[in-house]
Amino acid sequence: MTAVLCRHFGLRHIEIAEDIASDTFLKASEHWAINGIPENPAAWLYTVARNKAKDYFKHISVFETKIRHGLKPDNHKWENDFEFHEEIISDSQLAMIFAVCNPANNPESQIALALQILCGFSVEEIANAFLTKTETVKKRLQRARNNLRNDDFQVETLTGPEIRSRSDTVLKTLYLLFNEGYFSKSNHQFIRKELCSEAVRLILILTENPLTNTSQTNALLALMCFQSSRIEARINEKGEAVLFDEQDQNRWDKSLIEKGNYYLINATNGNEISKYHLEAGIAYWHTTDDKNKWRNILQLYNQLILIEYSPITALNRTFAFSKVYGQERAISEAEQLHLMEHNQYHGLLGYLYTPSNIPKAIEYYEQAVKLTTSETEKQTLNRKIERLKRKDDGQYR
Known part of the structure; x- marks a missing residue:
């Protein structure tokens, strides 16, 4: 509108x-x-x-x-x-997506502005997405809006140069939007389905226009479909988070997996391999029961970490490493990351130490509880701690 x-x-x-x-x-x-x-x-x-x-x-x-x-x-x-009417709405939305990703702003400001205008994010939610202070985001948005107002960009039919100059930021924005919905850090919600749906809706608009229907666009949409297929299985009837290994696969949406396969095939119509291709490939293997799936996932993480390093990617790669080579060998991999400020780092070490050293596993899980802001994640971690304490046969007191 x-x-x-x-x-x-x-x-x-x-x-x-x-x-x-x-x-x-x-x-x-x-x-x-x-x-x-x-x-x-x-x-x-x-x-x-x-x-x-x-x-x-x-x-x-x-x-x-x-x-x-x-x-x-x-x-x-x-x-x-x-x-x-339908055509005006579709064209206007597509143009607006590119309008707010203004090259006059730096990438962080472009993404913050797009999250606010296109997706309805609050300042707090944007701050969570960037892991920064709300005051910093407010100032960033104010400057970005001033640049947007001074821009001569028209919310009308897009041209090739306009699309090429802003495509990377547009895709990154939609990627962040989906991630905020899939693993929300705000409003004490573990999953925000409406944000996932909004991200899928916006990227579908890109696939419907020949100028924006690129291999990267299809790869990102494939990733969203694969991830969305497991949303219902990630929360139980009590509203508690369910880890991947414990999910009921009967609750996975097979139609979304099929759509993910369709868009992933479309994404291979070229020579480009982006981070979205690799992440979509990882998500695809998660939907299979192939005996070699974790080796394939690890290989994809090895490629992904070279394209774009992030702490989360490094931690996920280490988890996949543990599935292939065992938890003992994965401990040294994890400890070399030195991500002491990240709750996922402590949660991973808690998982890796569980078979061999329950007191140490509990210690890491308790540190993860202190660092997370997600109420659902705290509940999940505390359940693990309680289970480990019952297993410990008196060693942990």
């Missing part, structure tokens, strides 16, 4: 478009609570948004003071072509 409105207001006045969108949903919450949800909720929302935009433009004093001098008459003939 904001994207379509910005076709007519221009990015310089994006806050006006956002306000109209917010007012539209506020009216819906009030009207629907009394009269019930309409037969076509989307059409109802777009009709209200269009009428609010008309009312706004008819308000002469606001038009004179805030709009007229900022509009380019040739580019904003809203009275004749202000519509919310």
Whole structure:
């Protein structure tokens, strides 16, 4: 809705478009609570948004003071072509995705802005995604919005150069969005399905346009499909996290696995191998029962860590290493990482020490509890600690 409105207001006045969108949903919450949800909720929302935009433009004093001098008459003939039909919505969303990824901003600011405008992230959620302070994010967003307003980018049909200059940031943004949903660090939720769905929805828009339907796009969509297939199995009926080895595979969504296979095949129509290809490959092997799957997963992690090192990738690689070579050998691999500030590091060492040294495993798990901000993860770790204490036969006191 904001994207379509910005076709007519221009990015310089994006806050006006956002306000109209917010007012539209506020009216819906009030009207629907009394009269019930309409037969076509989307059409109802777009009709209200269009009428609010008309009312706004008819308000002469606001038009004179805030709009007229900022509009380019040739580019904003809203009275004749202000519509919310399917093609306009799709084109506007695609263009808006690329508009907010403005090269005038550094990559971190581009991603923060996109997460806020496209995905509705709060400042806190963005800070969690970047593992930084909320005040830092607020300042970053303020600067990024100023650059966005000063940009001459039009929320209309995209060109090849515009796409090529911003594609990497767009894909990284959607990748971060999905990860925040799949393993949420905010709002005390372990999984936020709506964020995963939103990421899939946005990347599907990219696959529907020939200019953005690239091998990287398909690889990222394949990754999201594979990961989404296991969402229902990652939480039990008590709302507790279920680790991969303990998941009921009957709860995996086979149709999403098939879609993941389809998009992964599409992603191989070229010579490019990106981090998304490798991560999609890792996710694919997780869906199989092949006896060599962990060796294949480890090989892919070995390639991934060379393309883009991150602490999480290093920890995941070490876990795969333990599945291939055993937990004893994996301990030295893990300890060489020296990631003492990461709760996953301590959680991994807790897992690796469990067969050989229960007191030490408990010690690492307790440190992981102290470092995590996820309530669900704390519950999972505490359950492990309790189980280990019962196993210890009096050694841990």
